Amino acid sequence: MAVQKLPLAKAINESLRTALENDPKVLIMGEDVGKLGGVFRVTDGLQKDFGEDRVIDTPLAESGIVGTAIGLALRGYRPVVEIQFDGFVFPAYDQIVTQLAKMHARALGKVKMPVVIRIPYGGGIGAVEHHSESPEALFAHVAGLKVISPSTSSDAYWMLQQAIQSDDPVIFFEPKRRYWDKSEVDTEAIPGELHRARVAREGTDLTLAAYGPMVKVCLEAAAAAQEEGKSVEVVDLRSMSPIDFDTIQASVEKTRHLVVVHEAPVFYGSGAEIAARITERCFYHLEAPVLRVGGYHAPYPPARLEEEYLPGLDRVLDAVDRSLAY
């Protein structure tokens, strides 16, 4: 296929298909990933083509899914686990934190844990409770895990390829409300480094740093700001652990203003880590404190309130203005 315009969900599907083709040790596991192709159809057609032995409908038990994936990894497999929605990863949290993350260290490196956990995350799709959360900070705080999230179809395709090839456990957060957004994927390109941030738009007055679903919002905000004569740079972080502070720092040394945007609650969120570290790195460059735009310290609200809860164009622009006003 080489270059093609694909919805983000389809890019993931293609990436999984490629991985299954390239490496017989790759397995797909999860609830409803087989005939149904997952509730978002991300695994559509894979069981039909690769069989029930490689695309595995599991019992309804997330700890069991991740726990058996660990066992399969110990046996030499490379399981790619799907958690159906963000809010349902918690039954597996113990296996992820106490086992998956620590096994390599516990074994002094003699065991590897090439397990990818795919989690559709974030809001904006009008769903019921537990279907719209952004728990990335709860994984990024845990050493031994890598945490990433693509914002484009190309990144979705390539970052997943790289995650599957990695010998480390990777939590792969999929911006579910962008599943249907189309953009170009070159399946023959040479991908960049997995944990490098990407300057998604250049600018000189202020840096917006975001990842996953919020990149699009930030790009829209930058375009709107442009109309008001403000030149906003947008950095797509792509990786929440590790975070590519070098790229953010380089941007902030230029713009001297930073606003971090994510859907997750601000309190103890990734914006805090970025603010703390960038302030330390750019103390004499910053003309304003790093501002954060994100969710409130409240459970994700019912769908009819999510627009107010989620960072949107206006809230981002408001923060841009507040930052520049310093």
Added chain:
Amino acid sequence: MAVQKLPLAKAINESLRTALENDPKVLIMGEDVGKLGGVFRVTDGLQKDFGEDRVIDTPLAESGIVGTAIGLALRGYRPVVEIQFDGFVFPAYDQIVTQLAKMHARALGKVKMPVVIRIPYGGGIGAVEHHSESPEALFAHVAGLKVISPSTSSDAYWMLQQAIQSDDPVIFFEPKRRYWDKSEVDTEAIPGELHRARVAREGTDLTLAAYGPMVKVCLEAAAAAQEEGKSVEVVDLRSMSPIDFDTIQASVEKTRHLVVVHEAPVFYGSGAEIAARITERCFYHLEAPVLRVGGYHAPYPPARLEEEYLPGLDRVLDAVDRSLAY
């Protein structure tokens, strides 16, 4: 008893006893809390005096413990749950995050969740894996929970009283390596506000903010700094959610330097949140970036390395010096 010098663990024991006496709805639940009195003897003697119906040895299943505590709370009880060690709270994480934290909001306030989860946490006792962790950020990020940690016997006694009386779920982190430290408890005092920080030592040049086991280290660091002519203020946060930013801000407006110290990994830790918010509040006051001293982004190491891993006097003083050197 009124005023008495008690080890911190004994203060908690007394606090539990008082709560059991004062309110027939208070229950103690956990593994080995009965005849054994818990692995740290914190519940020593309670089952003997209050019976198996109120001090309950549970099956070995943390999700079950918290899940049934939620049910008991719905029935009007006030369960005080013990998790045996920090590293064993994760099987219960799902019940804590998706149920306990959100039930009050889910019910639009019609249901209350007066559940206290006691967790001995932190390192420094030479233990094996999973027995020395500091997972507080993983709870503080979650709306609906309150997260606190005492550093003195008096706070241990009174904060636990207040936590049990609170109608909100409280995660009560007990600094296990301070269990045997004695200090004064006045069981007839009028306690201060639960979520207020306390200035544990006054100073003018720099603020050290810490909680739980690190308060003692910071006080020692402040004393050592004093000898070098540096006046260091120590703020005992006492509460990680909410955080009393007003008290920190007041201190930083005076000292213009802040170092946050905790055992938990720095990356995405509570220091990040404090640094981000205090930098925003005190942007024009700070003469140095907020520095953080804490655990590394690595699994808690084997006991023979923990001294290097844990923030100690030297590392705190190093940060003090770096901050003052700006």
Added chain:
Amino acid sequence: MTVESTAARKTTRRSSGTKRTASASAKKSQTSEPELVQLLTPEGERVQHPEYDIDLSADELRGLYRDMVLTRRFDAEATALQRQGELGLWASLLGQEAAQIGSGRALRDDDYVFPTYREHGVAWCRGVDPTNLLGMFRGVNHGGWDPNSNNFHLYTIVIGSQTLHATGYAMGVAKDGADSAVIAYFGDGASSQGDVAESFTFSAVYNAPVVFFCQNNQWAISEPTEKQTRVPLYQRAQGFGFPGVRVDGNDVLACLAVTRSALERARRGEGPTLVEAFTYRMGAHTTSDDPTKYRADEEREAWEAKDPILRLKAYLEREGHADAAFFEALEQESEALGKRVREGVRSMPDPDHMAIFENVYADGHALVDEERAQFAAYQASFADSAAEGEVK
């Protein structure tokens, strides 16, 4: 040595043929149908059961019929409202009316119910206003009714969690010395969750007065029950030390009798019981689901012949327990219910924006207060004619 090379060294006597054998044997134990308690055949004939029997007046029988019809009507209305865009989602109970009404009507007022997200029929029995159930599916709240008004807990979406809440509640009932019972609903898929097993352990050890009511509707979204177990689910209980029983989940009389007996057992202080109601999810998992992707029409058709409402209707008619006037009146009552629900939903107000910050804590939280104030100021700034740039 890598794991791969270890694997490669090994002999390969186990062939894929073995796997076929295994699933065949699994299937066998599934198809050798276990004892299933039935009091009313699919044709509407009353049969006797040595252990479970029940004697109901014509009035009571009509009541059960009415409950099922109205529940189905409400459910259909909700599905329609979803199609019309009034609800974001709906999880239909179509086909499971007997399991829910039978068990729901076995309860006393002081008993307590812990539902999943599909127990609309049980909610009906508890007197919960059906419109109340729709709030969360419309997206105006996450449930929000007062569980204690009708002893009907909030819907729980995270699979299996509520079984532990039910167990804890039942432990509390026992502590209080009350003789109420508790019932926890869950599905065939949920049976795999660790929480459900833990609730079995806790309830057995503490001898808690709780009935675990598993509606085995054969599917967990796209996964058939064979993906969760290779033996009938009711057998799970035995290994935890309490009885399990499978009941015809499309037979409202049997569901009532078996649940009542289990509740009485709980009241007598004999501890938990697992009831597996063998039934079928006639519709999609939810309105977001497309079952044509994973199951054959014929299966559904076979279950249509076992419809819980039709069989009770046949019985009522055969026995002369209900006449045309009854059915006519019920038809009208159904329509009225549909209308009331429709209007109730349409007039359901959107929540106030500030509701985001309400009820996060019972005793308040400084950060919530701060964010609430900031949010209010920010919202107010739009009301001002001032430019956005001036918002602090």
Added chain:
Amino acid sequence: MTVESTAARKTTRRSSGTKRTASASAKKSQTSEPELVQLLTPEGERVQHPEYDIDLSADELRGLYRDMVLTRRFDAEATALQRQGELGLWASLLGQEAAQIGSGRALRDDDYVFPTYREHGVAWCRGVDPTNLLGMFRGVNHGGWDPNSNNFHLYTIVIGSQTLHATGYAMGVAKDGADSAVIAYFGDGASSQGDVAESFTFSAVYNAPVVFFCQNNQWAISEPTEKQTRVPLYQRAQGFGFPGVRVDGNDVLACLAVTRSALERARRGEGPTLVEAFTYRMGAHTTSDDPTKYRADEEREAWEAKDPILRLKAYLEREGHADAAFFEALEQESEALGKRVREGVRSMPDPDHMAIFENVYADGHALVDEERAQFAAYQASFADSAAEGEVK
């Protein structure tokens, strides 16, 4: 209405007397001793079993005896080393030698073991250097041996977790078409963990070649088995669709026979088996524990009469399978082992400080690199004579 008032309204027919009944009935089912496979009585008499039998040469019998004696000697040495401050903690297997050696010797080289933290005897059977086991108890690592060297996974401390790893590994074995089997060890307390139940579900559904070996040593720290279950634990398996069997855990022959049979079953593609080895934890839970707080000496004494080593010794002597020279030589071998372990531990180097940052990731992580470099610079600053204030 508050929850309290609801509770208050309720009738209070259930008295505390009910609870007494319940625990009495629970006790009854516990004491009506279930079938327990035994091939060697506590007195060392060989008995037959219709289903499980085993024919061992004198050489093999002496081998089992030797394994148990050396394991016990190693265990005692470790306990002593803890008392001497060489280890931070020790979890003794005293009393469980037969369960561990019997099951451990049933394994083939290509089988794979997932232990808890107490399987020192199984480790011995796998050829793991005993000194290696002590690293984590000394605090120099978290295990750190190569699981694939001896097909013996790392010790797992979080209760129950390893049962899922074992199941996944067994699923992989089946996928590979290999005829190896997997064994997962866990305790009576662990049986309550949701993960263990999930491993039963997964292994049953996928028909994975795994044996679940539960050492019911009667205690989970201070809690007796009645706090985990009200029926014998081996019965748990039935409800998940696979067999469970209780074996005399102090009878090494029976443990060997039953485990071998379960492993063969797994190899034949018939899926999981649960083996409950009924045994006793003769010592404290760990060296940090004080069992006098919660259990009576008499209980321990009663179990002393069932000692696994003494009974095999009696049998060996009675049958003339071993002579004084054998016992003498073994005594010397024991002492040599103790010495080797003692010296091995004492000469175990402390880990390098930089080890904190090693093996956090296989493919590296920018922050770990940064922190490692900062740490190194910070450490180096102490070597400098410069004052602390100058450290960057």
